[in-house]
Amino acid sequence: MRPATLRAMTQAVTSPSSPAHHAATLRAALAQLDGVILGKPGQIRLAVACLLARGHLLIEDQPGVGKTTLAGALARTFGLHFRRVQFTADLLPADLTGVSVWDAATATFRFLEGPVFSEVLLADEINRATPRTQGALLEAMEERQVSEGGVTRPLPDPFFVIATQNPAAFVGTSPLPEAQLDRFLMTVTLGYPDPRAERTLLETGGRSLSVRDLGAVLDAGTLLSMQREVDGVHAAPPLLDYLQRLAGATRQHPALAAGLSPRALLALLSAARAWAYLxxxxxxxxxxxxxxFPALAAHRLPPRDPGVNVTELLTRMLAETPIP
Incomplete structure (x- = not known):
């Protein structure tokens, strides 16, 4: 389905701010993304839910499975300003956040914004950078601001970090510290395409619909309106009971070194609201x-034994935890 056709799907509803119009717009956005990232509808929906919940997304996988493509497609589909930074061992914090330089004409320092001042920042192969540079993102991701030279500068709104990460066994990687992992609302793994999707890639040479072909299905203003509506999605007391039961299960499980924190529990509520909105x-x-739950919790729960598959453990936990 071509971008023009997808945009036309949203024009049947006349009011651009109505919930029905937003629903139609989201359907068109998801359809466009499905046309680029073939055979991964679940991961795409998680990525969109993460954006709607004002979170940040970590994509873990080996090179060549579409991590960067997904990031670029999300930015173009949602009409957001997009910048990509390739994280390497020699990348400095100032290369990311910006730096003040002396302006001889005005005899003052002038701040040159770094790539973090964008609506969507792709931190590509984030675990190839040093911990110091990784840490430069912490304030931006949590406070949505950058402090430099005693001055605090707000980041754009919306602000969405998508980081890609190679497996830890790859050469030249530095594991992200727990504090930074906690700043990512969700982690997804794309994995290999299914045979049908892979065959389509082979038959088209990967040109079925490239990121460069994509048009904006919505814009930043519409996204902000949707995010406010997500905040208003109702969560009844029994649902909050369920969240607390799941958190308790993670905190008591003998295979886990730590359970979900209160901040992680709030993040789970936000993500569930965003999924309901979708x-x-x-x-x-x-x-x-x-x-x-698995995409939100797996990267926050360190296992006592490195051989434990945390995602499988969380799936069993969902099956065993009673719903109020």
Whole structure:
């Protein structure tokens, strides 16, 4: 489906600020993304839910499976200003956040904004940079601001960090510290395409629909309106009980060194609201929590034994935790 056709799908609803119009716009956005990242509808929906929840996304996988393509496609589809930084061992914090330089004409220092001053920042292969440079993102991701030279500068709104990460066994990688992992709302793994999607890639030479072909299905203003609506998705007391039961299960499990923190629990609630919104509902249900739980919790829960598959453990935990 071509971008012009996808945009036309949203024009049937006349009011650009109505919930029905937003639902149609999201359907068009998801359809466009599905046309670029073939055979990964679940991961695409998680990425969009992460954006709607004002979170940040970490994509873990080996090179060549579409991590960078997904980041660029999200930015273009949502009409957001996009910048990409290739993280390397010699990347300095100032290369990311910006630096003050002396302006002889005005006899003052002038701040040159770094690439972090964008609506979507792709931190490509983030674990190839030094911990010092990785840490330069912490303030930006949590406070949505940059402090330099005693001056605090706000970042754009919306602000969405998408980081890609190679497996830890790859040469030249530095594991992200727990504090930084916690700043990512979700982690997704794309994996290999299924045979049908891979065959389409082979038959088209990967040119079925490239990122360069994509048009904006919506814009930053519409996205901000959607994010405010996500904040208003209702979470009933029994759902909050369910969240606390899941958190308790992670804190008591003998295979985990630590459980979900209160901040992680708030993040789970935000992600569940965003998933419910994607489903066209204004009330979050246990199924919304279940849909986002592994992607939200796996990178926050260190196992006692490195051989433990945390994602599989979380799947069993969902099956065993009763729903109020």
């Amino acid at each position: 489903e066209g509902r204004r009330m979050a249900l246990p199924e919304d929590v279940q849909a986002v």
